[in-house]
Amino acid sequence: MPKKIIIDCDPGLDDAIAILLAAGNPDVEIVAVTxxxxxxxxxxxxxxARQVCTLAGLHDVPxxxxxxxxxxxxxxxxxxIHGESGMDGPAFITPAMEADPRHAVDLIVETVLTHPGEITLVPTAPLTNIALALRREPRIAALVEEVVLMGGSYTRGNVTPAAEFNVHADPEAAAIVFSADWPVTMVGLDLTAQAAATPELLSRIEALDTPVSRFVVDLLHHYNATVGKVHGTAATIHDACAVGRAIDPTLMEAVEAHVEVELRGxxxxxMTVTDFRGHIGPPNTSVATELRTERLWDLLIRSLENIATTTRTST
Structure with missing residues (x-):
């Protein structure tokens, strides 16, 4: 049976690719996007998010x-980085669905309680919703299968020298998530730095020549341009790495460590203070360290192919 996941996101150029990676993969089922x-x-x-779900054919996903x-x-x-719209680059897609009337926190709690032990949370954004869901219903910590989050770092930040954007955007929420008694995998900057949007990857996606691949190519051209201007590097497809880990944990190596979020400095x-030696506490997080990059891109290409085939058949 496919693994049930909730993608909690803030699209965002790399969030869009993360959704598409999950949407086209038969090993996961997106039960909600928050x-x-x-x-x-x-x-x-x-x-x-509604645009990307429309493109992916996820018309029944809240x-x-x-x-x-x-x-x-x-x-x-x-x-x-992400532009005035938050997803600059591709042409606008008229959404096929309205936003769900429920608050994301209520939907997360409701879904986890309805499917105890079956839901993997994949946050690729600030962790505000996840922390609020824990505060709303603490029982979900024992009922979630796993939390695989894109955020943090064990060496350096990208918005400050010490802090990664998603954690820095809401450190107090991140502290709640890392301290909760549930399995957490941190897919941070040290891992995602190995997922650069190289010319070779762009060529592979361009060769598909489908509406969804052209969307991704337009998105990546803009993403590379803005990241190059701001940081002087190629864009990194951070959020797809977290989805990749949820799909197939063997895509990356991970080391157990104790992670705390610095709130006073x-x-x-x-900063996600990462202790691999057990000085400040027992392990509470699997910290992703090494990515099998080509396998991730193979998964992405197959997902884009599957979406193109499915949407073409449904129309």
């Missing part, structure tokens, strides 16, 4: 908006 303010404001990221701000800190966005606010 959104949270992060890469852009809640209204924009929710609209973007897309529910959640928190429009962090728990404590002021909201930050990443419009300099001036220069280190939002």
């Amino acid at each position: 959104t949270v303010a992060g890469n852009h404001t809640l209204d924009k990221v929710t609209l973007n 897309v529910a908006p959640g928190a429009d701000r962090p728990l404590v800190r002021d909201r930050i966005t990443a419009a300099e 001036t220069a280190t606010y939002g």
